[in-house]
Amino acid sequence: MKTKIILDENEIPKKWYNIQADFETPLSPPMHPQTGKPVGPSDLEPIFPKELIRQEMCQDRYVDIPGEVRDILTLWRPSPLFRAHNLERVLKTPAKIYYKYEGVSPPGSHKPNTAIAQTYYNMKEGIERIATETGAGQWGSSLAFATQLFGLECKVYMVRGSYDQKPYRKMMMQVWGAECVPSPSPDTNSGRAILAKDPNTPGSLGIAISEAVEDAATHDNTNYALGSVLNHVCLHQTIIGQEAQKQLAMDEATADIVIGSAGGGSNFAGIAFPFVKDNIDKKTETEIIAVEPAACPSLTKGLYVYDFGDVAGLTPMLKMFTLGHDFIPPSIHAGGLRYHGMAPLVSKLHADNLITATSVHQNRVFEAAATFARAEGIIPAPEAAHAIRVVIDKALECKQTGEEKTILFNNTGHGHFDLSSYEAYFAGTLPDYEYPADLIAESLKNLPHVA
Amino acid sequence: MKTKIILDENEIPKKWYNIQADFETPLSPPMHPQTGKPVGPSDLEPIFPKELIRQEMCQDRYVDIPGEVRDILTLWRPSPLFRAHNLERVLKTPAKIYYKYEGVSPPGSHKPNTAIAQTYYNMKEGIERIATETGAGQWGSSLAFATQLFGLECKVYMVRGSYDQKPYRKMMMQVWGAECVPSPSPDTNSGRAILAKDPNTPGSLGIAISEAVEDAATHDNTNYALGSVLNHVCLHQTIIGQEAQKQLAMDEATADIVIGSAGGGSNFAGIAFPFVKDNIDKKTETEIIAVEPAACPSLTKGLYVYDFGDVAGLTPMLKMFTLGHDFIPPSIHAGGLRYHGMAPLVSKLHADNLITATSVHQNRVFEAAATFARAEGIIPAPEAAHAIRVVIDKALECKQTGEEKTILFNNTGHGHFDLSSYEAYFAGTLPDYEYPADLIAESLKNLPHVA
Numbered sequence: 001m002k003t004k005i006i007l008d009e010n011e012i013p014k015k016w017y018n019i020q021a022d023f024e025t026p027l028s029p030p031m032h033p034q035t036g037k038p039v040g041p042s043d044l045e046p047i048f049p050k051e052l053i054r055q056e057m058c059q060d061r062y063v064d065i066p067g068e069v070r071d072i073l074t075l076w077r078p079s080p081l082f083r084a085h086n087l088e089r090v091l092k093t094p095a096k097i098y099y100k101y102e103g104v105s106p107p108g109s110h111k112p113n114t115a116i117a118q119t120y121y122n123m124k125e126g127i128e129r130i131a132t133e134t135g136a137g138q139w140g141s142s143l144a145f146a147t148q149l150f151g152l153e154c155k156v157y158m159v160r161g162s163y164d165q166k167p168y169r170k171m172m173m174q175v176w177g178a179e180c181v182p183s184p185s186p187d188t189n190s191g192r193a194i195l196a197k198d199p200n201t202p203g204s205l206g207i208a209i210s211e212a213v214e215d216a217a218t219h220d221n222t223n224y225a226l227g228s229v230l231n232h233v234c235l236h237q238t239i240i241g242q243e244a245q246k247q248l249a250m251d252e253a254t255a256d257i258v259i260g261s262a263g264g265g266s267n268f269a270g271i272a273f274p275f276v277k278d279n280i281d282k283k284t285e286t287e288i289i290a291v292e293p294a295a296c297p298s299l300t301k302g303l304y305v306y307d308f309g310d311v312a313g314l315t316p317m318l319k320m321f322t323l324g325h326d327f328i329p330p331s332i333h334a335g336g337l338r339y340h341g342m343a344p345l346v347s348k349l350h351a352d353n354l355i356t357a358t359s360v361h362q363n364r365v366f367e368a369a370a371t372f373a374r375a376e377g378i379i380p381a382p383e384a385a386h387a388i389r390v391v392i393d394k395a396l397e398c399k400q401t402g403e404e405k406t407i408l409f410n411n412t413g414h415g416h417f418d419l420s421s422y423e424a425y426f427a428g429t430l431p432d433y434e435y436p437a438d439l440i441a442e443s444l445k446n447l448p449h450v451a
Numbered sequence: 452m453k454t455k456i457i458l459d460e461n462e463i464p465k466k467w468y469n470i471q472a473d474f475e476t477p478l479s480p481p482m483h484p485q486t487g488k489p490v491g492p493s494d495l496e497p498i499f500p501k502e503l504i505r506q507e508m509c510q511d512r513y514v515d516i517p518g519e520v521r522d523i524l525t526l527w528r529p530s531p532l533f534r535a536h537n538l539e540r541v542l543k544t545p546a547k548i549y550y551k552y553e554g555v556s557p558p559g560s561h562k563p564n565t566a567i568a569q570t571y572y573n574m575k576e577g578i579e580r581i582a583t584e585t586g587a588g589q590w591g592s593s594l595a596f597a598t599q600l601f602g603l604e605c606k607v608y609m610v611r612g613s614y615d616q617k618p619y620r621k622m623m624m625q626v627w628g629a630e631c632v633p634s635p636s637p638d639t640n641s642g643r644a645i646l647a648k649d650p651n652t653p654g655s656l657g658i659a660i661s662e663a664v665e666d667a668a669t670h671d672n673t674n675y676a677l678g679s680v681l682n683h684v685c686l687h688q689t690i691i692g693q694e695a696q697k698q699l700a701m702d703e704a705t706a707d708i709v710i711g712s713a714g715g716g717s718n719f720a721g722i723a724f725p726f727v728k729d730n731i732d733k734k735t736e737t738e739i740i741a742v743e744p745a746a747c748p749s750l751t752k753g754l755y756v757y758d759f760g761d762v763a764g765l766t767p768m769l770k771m772f773t774l775g776h777d778f779i780p781p782s783i784h785a786g787g788l789r790y791h792g793m794a795p796l797v798s799k800l801h802a803d804n805l806i807t808a809t810s811v812h813q814n815r816v817f818e819a820a821a822t823f824a825r826a827e828g829i830i831p832a833p834e835a836a837h838a839i840r841v842v843i844d845k846a847l848e849c850k851q852t853g854e855e856k857t858i859l860f861n862n863t864g865h866g867h868f869d870l871s872s873y874e875a876y877f878a879g880t881l882p883d884y885e886y887p888a889d890l891i892a893e894s895l896k897n898l899p900h901v902a
Contacts, residue, residue: 003460003522003525003526004460004525006457006459006460008457009455009457071454074453074454074455075454075827075828076828105828106830108867145828148825167871167874168870171871171873171874172830174874174877175821175824175825175870175873175877176825177825370626373626374599374626374627374628376526376557377526377527377556377557377596377600378557379557416559416619416868419619419622419623419626420618422622422626423618423625426626
């Protein structure tokens with residue numbers, strides 16, 4: 001009875017799985033923010049490398065993973081699949097609980113799976129510098145890690161509120177040679193304009209995106225990179241689910257339920273898409289559940305319409321479940337899940353009833369996180385703990401029914417830089433934000449018009 | 452050309468290696484702090500379980516690892532052995548660099564290897580609660596983790612300076628259900644006495660030890676536990692070196708040089724003892740190097756004499772390399788290496804010329820740490836980076852001579868909670884403490900007398 005199911009490093013997948021190839025109807029294209037018409041590759045070339053634009057629109061079922069990317073992934077991949085024996089024992093459940101653990105990467109989450117790939121393609125096309133934004137810092141530190149390994153420069157615009165509150169993520173970027181500045185910054189027109197109005201603003205992800213995009217557009221040999229939402233980002237994460245399928249088979253198990261947290265959607269895509277494929281292809285009936293915060297419930301309370309990816313409305317419009325691009329979610333501790341929209345690929349699966357979605361409140365999330373940490377040792381990030389909440393609920397249902405279901409979830413990262421939120425939970429001072437119905441209704445009035 | 456050499460979890464060693472069995476002359480016994488005569492098992496029974504006392508004095512070459520201990524070790528063991536291809540490339544060295552990575556444990560260091568074992572034996576002998584001290588918090592969090600898994604209570608006296616400066620370690624202990632209080636505390640006579648004199652004292656490891664020992668001696672069903680120095684602690688860490696030997700063999704490599712950082716001595720013991728054994732047994736000629744901070748150079752500048760383990764002189768006297776029990780090392784960032792003495796087993800190896808020792812300054816340690824983090828991704832703890840400094844120096848020597856030596860070191864843990872010290876290094880504000888010759892000379896005047 002194993003605890004860890006380990007794959008040899010030559011079993012890192014050789015191809016990413018592209019779920020677009022398995023859709024019955026095509027994905028709605030991104031629309032130009034000014035013209036309202038479909039975006040072509042040339043519209044994106046000022047800020048993205050050609051190969052990533054190709055992958056964004058690609059209809060092939062598989063995309064080869066370059067050898068140089070796989071070589072770097074060996075630093076932490078394949079990631080382990082754990083059987084959560086101790087958690088099962090604590091819950092007294094007949095369910096079998098497995099989790100893929102992405103916290104073994106040096107930045108501590110699944111984000112470097114795509115940061116490495118994106119940096120590689122930028123490097124191949126002669127780009128010498130990448131600009132990006134980051135909220136809580138998971139993505140910024142992952143891109144800093146990746147650009148360091150490939151010898152590119154990196155500039156990270158970090159939302160000022162997080163920059164001040166989470167200094168460790170900023171220091172991590174510095175160790176990996178990136179320049180990290182609080183956003184809004186005096187380094188861009190967008191930043192200067194906002195600072196002129198309010199020198200003490202805490203910033204927002206929308207502002208930081210504007211700064212990073214402007215930086216990329218106005219510097220030589222500089223591109224922009226995004227850590228979630230887009231098709232190519234979801235594509236790069238599918239190695240998680242592919243590895244998990246191999247590892248479950250090694251333990252002679254098949255998943256009855258697959259659960260992932262969902263913010264922008266990329267980690268959920270990573271664990272879920274290969275199982276969606278089997279449901280389509282092999283007629284398996286795996287239940288696939290996306291878990292989002294009650295404070296930011298795009299899949300469960302949003303509309304499936306075209307909306308901007310950023311607050312300022314500079315990005316292409318994407319057809320997705322959205323709470324409105326100017327909805328600012330309450331300050332829950334799972335900063336990685338505070339996004340108004342959901343990846344178009346994940347949104348389409350939900351619209352097509354190929355997955356289900358549910359939302360959970362903050363205190364029940366931390367209760368699950370503490371239960372998990374005390375049973376399994378690993379202290380999960382609050383983002384990952386959203387999935388864990390539903391895993392525990394499902395396992396307790398099995399206890400009631402006596403069903404021996406096999407549950408798989410993606411443990412996206414460790415909570416080493418989130419311990420102050422655990423402290424707040426134990427102190428009983430963590431608010432449970434209600435579903436912000438009024439704010440969402442207000443924001444949904446401001447959806448853009450599409451031609 | 453692999454990056455990680457991974458052992459299956461059923462290859463976790465089944466026995467700890469006891470180097471006492473291979474000494475030509477016996478280890479000098481611990482002496483009673485009052486009588487100055489050898490300590491017997493019954494002297495230790497008020498605070499340690501019988502089996503650990505037996506292991507402390509055991510002369511058998513191998514000690515069986517209980518199945519329940521091995522089961523829990525599977526949560527993170529066997530730990531990976533990495534080939535540092537990227538670091539070799541950056542250094543342009545013909546040397547082959549391997550490192551064992553102990554940062555994969557949930558508390559993030561090698562300390563739980565012994566915390567799990569110690570807690571298990573306490574549990575088996577009916578103990579329901581363990582008291583301990585911790586400095587920077589690595590040991591306290593490891594014991595919290597272990598006691599949580601076995602259902603024991605845990606109280607940690609954490610040096611107040613660290614308690615205030617490193618709140619994340621304290622929060623980690625809380626997540627794992629331990630009670631962590633700043634020391635000196637109002638909970639013990641020793642603590643109250645010191646607080647009465649100076650309510651604002653930052654505390655010291657010596658004070659915290661006194662509190663934990665007093666706690667264990669005055670509470671029902673409570674024992675005391677120590678995270679380094681003692682023979683049984685070194686014994687439990689030998690799984691590191693045993694695994695590394697198997698993993699090197701899988702990569703068809705043999706170590707020419709083995710390097711470990713040395714504070715109390717337990718991680719060094721863990722990586723080095725199995726290689727010392729081969730040097731004795733199989734006449735191999737592996738060079739084995741202990742690396743200590745220039746600010747706390749017990750092996751390179753201390754005397755090999757009997758001294759107390761704590762500042763207050765409450766513990767048995769141990770024959771060891773010591774800087775004097777009332778020597779307070781400068782506040783270097785490698786808090787885990789700030790101990791006045793060295794494990795008696797490691798001390799004897801040094802006295803018998805079976806290992807060598809060297810010391811390094813703080814800024815060169817962080818320079819090596821940053822080089823390593825930028826090449827290999829993993830951000831090492833400052834303690835681990837002491838070994839890395841000497842690894843890089845040896846690899847650069849190989850570049851000069853053209854020798855293709857194989858170098859192995861123990862990367863004892865990650866630096867996620869040490870990022871502020873990296874920031875200080877990059878800011879150029881990190882002091883390089885000189886070898887504190889005057890302080891040490893003063894302290895060495897106060898050595899105890901042994902009968």
